Amino acid sequence: NAGVTQTPKFQVLKTGQSMTLQCAQDMNHEYMSWYRQDPGMGLRLIHYSVGAGITDQGEVPNGYNVSRSTTEDFPLRLLSAAPSQTSVYFCASKPSGANVLTFGAGSRLTVL
Amino acid sequence: GESVGLHLPTLSVQEGDNSIINCAYSNSASDYFIWYKQESGKGPQFIIDIRSNMDKRQGQRVTVLLNKTVKHLSLQIAATQPGDSAVYFCAEKAYTGGGNKLTFGTGTQLKVEL
Numbered sequence: 396n397a398g399v400t401q402t403p404k405f406q407v408l409k410t411g412q413s414m415t416l417q418c419a420q421d422m423n424h425e426y427m428s429w430y431r432q433d434p435g436m437g438l439r440l441i442h443y444s445v446g447a448g449i450t451d452q453g454e455v456p457n458g459y460n461v462s463r464s465t466t467e468d469f470p471l472r473l474l475s476a477a478p479s480q481t482s483v484y485f486c487a488s489k490p491s492g493a494n495v496l497t498f499g500a501g502s503r504l505t506v507l
Numbered sequence: 508g509e510s511v512g513l514h515l516p517t518l519s520v521q522e523g524d525n526s527i528i529n530c531a532y533s534n535s536a537s538d539y540f541i542w543y544k545q546e547s548g549k550g551p552q553f554i555i556d557i558r559s560n561m562d563k564r565q566g567q568r569v570t571v572l573l574n575k576t577v578k579h580l581s582l583q584i585a586a587t588q589p590g591d592s593a594v595y596f597c598a599e600k601a602y603t604g605g606g607n608k609l610t611f612g613t614g615t616q617l618k619v620e621l
Contacts, residue, residue, distance in 0.1 A: 399550070430611075435515075437596065437611035438551070485550055494539055494600060496609075498550030 397421050399499035401486050407505045408476040416471040416502050418486030425491035427469040428453070429461065431482040432501075438485065444469055445491065476506045515594060517616040526584040528615045530597035535578060537599035537610075542571060542582045545594045545614070554582070554595075584617075592619045 402417045420427065428443035440453030444463040458480060460472040469488075473480060483503050487496035520526045532540065538559040543551035557564045557571045557580075564571050570583040580597050596614035600607055 435613060437598075437613050439611075440609070487550075495541060495553050495556065496551075498552070500550045501548075 399486055399488055399497055401484075401499035401502050403502060404500065405503050407507065408473075409507050410477060412476050413472070413474050414476065414504075415473075416484055416486075416504070418469045418471065418499060419467050420469075420486075420488045420497070421467065422488065422490075422497065423466060424488035424497070425466070426493075427463065427486065427488045428496070429459070429469070429471045430485045430487060431455065432485060433482050441471065441484075473504075476504075478506045480504065481506045515614050515616045517618060519618045519620055520587050521620050522587060522589060524587055526582075526587045526591070526617060528582045528584075528595045528617065530580040530582075530612050532578050532580060532597065532599045532610075532612075534599060534601045534610070535575075537601040539600040540571070540573060540580050541598045541600075542569075542580075543596055543598065543611075544591075545596070547593070551596070587617075587619050589619050589621065592617055 399420045425446045429441040430438040432438050439455050441459050442461040444450045447463050447466050450461050450463050463469055483501050485501050486499040489496050541556045542554040544554050545551045555566045555569050555571050557573050562573050568585045572581045594614040594616050596612045598609050598611045600609050
């Protein structure tokens with residue numbers, strides 16, 4: 396099993412550009428989520444999904460969109476990148492009702 | 508312990524010594540706690556968890572202690588090895604009006620000196 400796979404690992408964008416961070420898991424987990432990690436702060440929840448076709452906002456959703464068309468995939472879209480979105484992004488998943496998240500390796504995004 | 512600044516607190520230990528990493532959590536209603544390990548350039552990795560009805564739980568070389576009175580959690584690593592060098596952070600789970608919420612700490616950098 397590959398676990399949680401994120402692509403790309405690194406990305407540099409200019410302000411105003413759009414892009415999608417990809418996340419895929421092969422563990423048949425119902426729950427998937429996106430976090431951002433910034434220096435001096437704990438992981439903050441951006442968006443999450445409890446199953447295919449269902450998404451909801453987390454703590455810091457502004458500037459990001461998500462969709463969940465399949466159980467396996469949960470892409471994160473930046474519609475118009477801003478320097479404040481420079482961060483490391485982690486996708487995580489877990490079975491429904493479980494407490495422990497399995498994280499991907501992260502995607503480092505720099506917005507100039 | 509936890510940090511609100513830009514720099515993570517650092518714990519330096521000699522190889523073979525025991526390490527104790529501390530975490531102060533905020534919500535007295537939290538009923539479940541997790542310790543994660545994050546190596547440089549990688550995602551967080553589960554180490555051990557504990558429910559609020561317990562005060563101690565042991566794993567392989569790791570022990571988590573929970574003191575609900577002072578809202579304090581600690582991770583003890585026995586016979587620390589170079590491969591233990593990483594950032595360690597705790598997470599607490601509490602039920603809010605909107606469902607379960609997981610809150611992550613900022614972490615402690617563990618450096619193992621040879």
